[in-house]
Amino acid sequence: MSTVRFFRHSTKFSKYYIPTEFVVLAIIEFLVLVFSLYLALELRFWGNDWEEGFGDFMPKALVYALVLQLSLVAFGVYQRHSGRFMNMLILRIASGLLLGLIPLGVSFYIAPQFFLGRGVLFVAVSLSFVLITIVRLLFGKIVKDNHMWTRILVLGSGKKAESITDAIESGELKGINIISYVAMPGDADTEKAGKDAITLEKPLIDYAEELDLDEIVIAADDRRSDTFPTKELIDCKMSGINVLDLATFFERRAGKIRLDMVNPSWLYLSEGFHVSMARKISKRVVDILAVLMLLPIALPFMILVTLAIKLEGGGRGPVLYSQVRVKQDGEPFKIYKYRSMVTDAEKDGVAKWASKNDSRITRVGRVIRKGRLDELPQLFNVLKGDMSFVGPRPERPEFVEKLAESIPYYEERHRVKPGLTGWAQVCYSYGDTEEDSIQKLQYDLYYVKNYSVLLDLLILLQTAEVVMLGKGAQ
Numbered sequence: 412m413s414t415v416r417f418f419r420h421s422t423k424f425s426k427y428y429i430p431t432e433f434v435v436l437a438i439i440e441f442l443v444l445v446f447s448l449y450l451a452l453e454l455r456f457w458g459n460d461w462e463e464g465f466g467d468f469m470p471k472a473l474v475y476a477l478v479l480q481l482s483l484v485a486f487g488v489y490q491r492h493s494g495r496f497m498n499m500l501i502l503r504i505a506s507g508l509l510l511g512l513i514p515l516g517v518s519f520y521i522a523p524q525f526f527l528g529r530g531v532l533f534v535a536v537s538l539s540f541v542l543i544t545i546v547r548l549l550f551g552k553i554v555k556d557n558h559m560w561t562r563i564l565v566l567g568s569g570k571k572a573e574s575i576t577d578a579i580e581s582g583e584l585k586g587i588n589i590i591s592y593v594a595m596p597g598d599a600d601t602e603k604a605g606k607d608a609i610t611l612e613k614p615l616i617d618y619a620e621e622l623d624l625d626e627i628v629i630a631a632d633d634r635r636s637d638t639f640p641t642k643e644l645i646d647c648k649m650s651g652i653n654v655l656d657l658a659t660f661f662e663r664r665a666g667k668i669r670l671d672m673v674n675p676s677w678l679y680l681s682e683g684f685h686v687s688m689a690r691k692i693s694k695r696v697v698d699i700l701a702v703l704m705l706l707p708i709a710l711p712f713m714i715l716v717t718l719a720i721k722l723e724g725g726g727r728g729p730v731l732y733s734q735v736r737v738k739q740d741g742e743p744f745k746i747y748k749y750r751s752m753v754t755d756a757e758k759d760g761v762a763k764w765a766s767k768n769d770s771r772i773t774r775v776g777r778v779i780r781k782g783r784l785d786e787l788p789q790l791f792n793v794l795k796g797d798m799s800f801v802g803p804r805p806e807r808p809e810f811v812e813k814l815a816e817s818i819p820y821y822e823e824r825h826r827v828k829p830g831l832t833g834w835a836q837v838c839y840s841y842g843d844t845e846e847d848s849i850q851k852l853q854y855d856l857y858y859v860k861n862y863s864v865l866l867d868l869l870i871l872l873q874t875a876e877v878v879m880l881g882k883g884a885q
Contacts (some may be wrong), residue, residue: 416610416830433873436489436550437480437569439537440483440732441476441477441480443543444475444476444541445473446477446542447535447536447542448472448475448476448798449472449533449647450538451535452537454534455534461508462882469472469526470524472659474522474525474628474756475525475535476513478511478518481511482507482512482514483504483511483543483700483871483873484507484869484872485875486504486506486507486510487503487873488500488503499634500713501544501545502839504543504544504547505811506539508539508540508543512766518688522668525780541669542725542781543665551632560586561587562590562624563589563590563592563624563625563627563628564590564619564622564624564627564628565592565593565627566595566605566627566628566629566630566631567592567594567595567598567604567630568593568595568598568608569600569601569604569631570601570632571630571657571672573604573631574630574657574669574671574672575589575660576589576603578661584661586664590622590624591607591609592605592607592608592609593608593609593610594608594609596633596639597631597633597636598631598633599632600634611640614628614643615640617645619647619652624653625650625652625653626652627647627652627654628655628657628660630653630657637669642671645680646667656677657672658671658681659681661852662857662860666834666858667838667856667857668853668857669853670818670849670853678820678823681859683860684806684826684859686826693800694799694828694867697800697867698793698794698799698800699794700795701793704845709787709821712784713787713788713850716730716775716779716785716787717730717749719775719778720750720775720777721775728754729750731748732747732749733748734746734749734807735807736805736808737805737808738797738798738805738825739820739825739829741822741825744792745767746789746792746798747791747792747796749779749784749787749788750771750785751772751773751779751785752769752773753771753773763844769854786831789831796830797829798830798831799827799828799829799830800830800831800832800867801831801832801834801866801870802827802828802833802869803827803829803835803855803858803859804827804832804833804835805829806828814845814848817845818845820847820852820856821848821852823859824855825863827858831872832871832874833854834854834855834857834858834870835851835854836874837870837874839854845869
């Protein structure tokens with residue numbers, strides 16, 4: 412079998428699968444950031460010797476590169492869809508680098524030994540922007556060729572296989588190269604997957620070697636047939652080719668658990684859903700420390716929001732409001748938020764989702780909801796232990812009861828603490844329908860199954876983009 416190309420794999424960090432091209436890109440851009448600072452110092456002190464040696468410079472360069480790269484992550488530069496529009500990508504790079512100067516300045520205040528002068532910083536950031544943009548343009552040309560993408564054979568050409576085609580067309584799946592669909596006994600007739608499907612006329616391993624496959628996805632409508640190539644799949648697996656069922660394929664590639672593809676046995680046999688005391692304690696410690704660090708920063712905003720609500724209401728009406736939500740293990744608790752709606756928003760006593768252009772939202776409410784400032788009082792919910800920083804967003808009992816009756820596995824999202832932000836919030840826009848709840852649940856289940864410190868960090872960084880760009884606010 413020919414050598415498998417490097418980019419045609421996902422790299423597993425903790426339990427999270429990241430396309431290898433993004434890992435390579437991140438390493439290259441980290442080195443670019445380090446080089447940019449080095450070059451900036453050379454240009455800034457042209458003809459003069461530095462006051463410090465190369466060894467003293469390196470810690471500063473590493474801090475500079477780390478902080479700015481985390482800022483780029485926060486602006487979604489490493490998301491799967493980030494390269495679709497080059498103008499938007501360039502804007503994200505510029506915004507990430509410029510706003511990264513804020514935490515970089517804070518780091519200088521906390522650790523003065525990493526201080527860099529304004530002149531050097533200006534040159535370094537400018538060089539970083541130019542060089543990273545060039546890297547992105549070159550890298551985009553390389554990975555745009557689908558021969559560099561994961562080469563996949565789909566075992567099936569019916570309804571299940573067609574779901575892959577639909578997901579590629581909708582943009583749900585990216586960075587894969589479907590080499591062919593294989594017609595299997597029992598497959599339903601379909602126009603897309605079955606159109607150019609092949610039939611197996613020789614051992615599956617021979618196709619794998621000829622086509623230089625990386626993965627085989629099992630998507631046959633009927634796997635009980637006597638002609639199902641079980642032994643041949645084992646041969647392929649033992650030869651180093653990934654063999655995935657359809658649900659696992661979507662979990663890794665789309666970051667969600669497709670409800671229409673899972674059954675109870677998949678949930679209890681697949682990896683994940685591990686709960687340990689060490690994980691609970693570490694998550695709780697991180698939550699408490701994060702709240703204590705954020706409260707001094709959040710306090711000025713809380714004072715401004717309080718004054719704005721009071722002024723808009725002429726001193727009448729509450730600033731805060733509490734509402735019963737459902738937390739871990741299905742228990743009720745009171746969530747606190749800044750009031751962003753009129754005081755009689757539910758005067759008829761019927762619970763309603765907020766909708767786009769909702770007339771019940773006040774003028775101040777629209778502003779604070781856009782920047783998620785109405786959620787700041789929930790820092791005290793986190794401190795109290797009812798919530799975590801990251802987890803599925805808590806819903807009202809009325810909605811939970813209704814959704815649990817119509818959506819399978821809905822109550823499984825309560826296996827972990829609800830969060831201020833979550834995987835569904837960074838992957839899916841705000842929704843106010845049952846279909847939106849289904850879509851969000853698929854991301855919530857992915858989080859419940861795979862949550863880790865790394866995934867929490869990724870969600871927090873991407874939440875920064877959601878907040879700063881006001882994405883998904885209602």
